[in-house]
Amino acid sequence: MTDLADAGSVVASPPAGDLARPPANGDNGSAPPTAKSWFDGLSEGNRKLAETKGWTKPESLDWIFTSYAELERQQGESLHIPAADAPGEDWDRFHARLPEAMRPLTSPDKVEYRRPDGLPEDFAYSDELANASKAWAVEAGATPKVAQAYHDRFVCYMAEQAKVQQIALARSVEATHDDLVRDWGPTDSDGFHRRLEVANRAMKKLGLVDAYKAKGILLPDGALTDPQIAKAFHAIGEAMFREDTIDGGAALIGGNPFKRNAAGERNLTEISALVRSDPVRARRLAREAGENPDLWIPNNPL
Structure with a gap:
């Protein structure tokens, strides 16, 4: 047996990594232990968050705790909206x-x-x-x-x-004017003035001027917004308030107080009564007498 060993046979040696007898150089064949990171115990999700934020160093742990404490402080100072049924x-x-x-x-x-x-x-x-x-x-x-x-x-x-509303009102006045002109003639004609005079007289006699102004049927400047109203009052005036019965004023029948008499004088009493009772007729008679109506009658007779 000794001769065989001496002849170059292989002598069995302990296997690498034998824990019973470690090699002389101290290496037993296993990988050396690695140092553990502070976040090795984190879940996979938290580990990825730490890596993304760069919290991979030991000093990161102190900074994280400091930040958390500050967050709690701010949370305590923040506003909390009460519940809908809160006191x-x-x-x-x-x-x-x-x-x-x-x-x-x-x-x-x-x-x-x-x-x-x-x-x-x-x-x-x-x-x-x-x-x-x-x-x-x-x-x-x-x-x-x-x-x-x-x-x-x-x-x-x-x-x-x-x-x-103002635009609509202006259109109503314009439409009323056009309608009356078609039936009564041009506004500067005697026929138009006579019919308008009769309609105004009837409206006054019936005490409807203020009521119609309040309702917007008659505007402050005397303009009507409905031609049918004017036509109706013209018919009423023709039937009930003919010219010779205005205020029982027989003195005004057939005469023109704006015309001067032989002495060059006017009847101011009759002019004043006519202006108060029927300013439209007063304007017409003033024009017929060659007078300026604006000097005698207000622009807004109604």
Whole structure:
């Protein structure tokens, strides 16, 4: 046996990595242990987050804890919107922490409306309606900015509607004029003036001038907005208030008080009575006498 060994046979040696007898150089064949990172115990999702944020160094842990503490502090100071059914006191505390411009109005006295720019000069702004809307804004819990916005929208809408109404009214007056001209002749003709005079007389006798003005049928300048009204009152005047029965004024029948008598004088008493009772007829008679009607009769006889 000894001879065989000496002849070059291989002598069995311990396997690499034999724990029972480690090699002389200290290497047992296994991989050397690696140092553990502070986030080795994290879940896969948190590990990826740490790598994405660059929190891979040991000092990152202290920074993360510091940031978390600051976040908790800020969270405690942040506003929490109360639940819809929360007590009023909770909502009051919440609103008290808001900037003043964002707080709901609490009293109509604190509402100050500014009129929007660009309103027509003749726009009929209603202070009464504006004051009433202040209480509505408080009831709705509106902020000053929201209340002003609704005010401006409403006022501008009303201004637009007023403009539309004025246009429609002007068209009605124009249509009335055209209709009467077709039936009564040109406005500067005697026939037109006589019929208009009779219609005006009937309207006055029946006491409807103010009522028609209030309803918009008769405009402040005396213009009618419905030709049928003028025609109806002309018919009534012809039937009930003929010229010789105006105010029982027989002194006016057949005469023209604007014409001078032989002495060059006018009957000022009759002129005054005629202007008051029938300004349309007074204008016609003044023109017939060669006088300027505007010097004797107001431009708005009605």
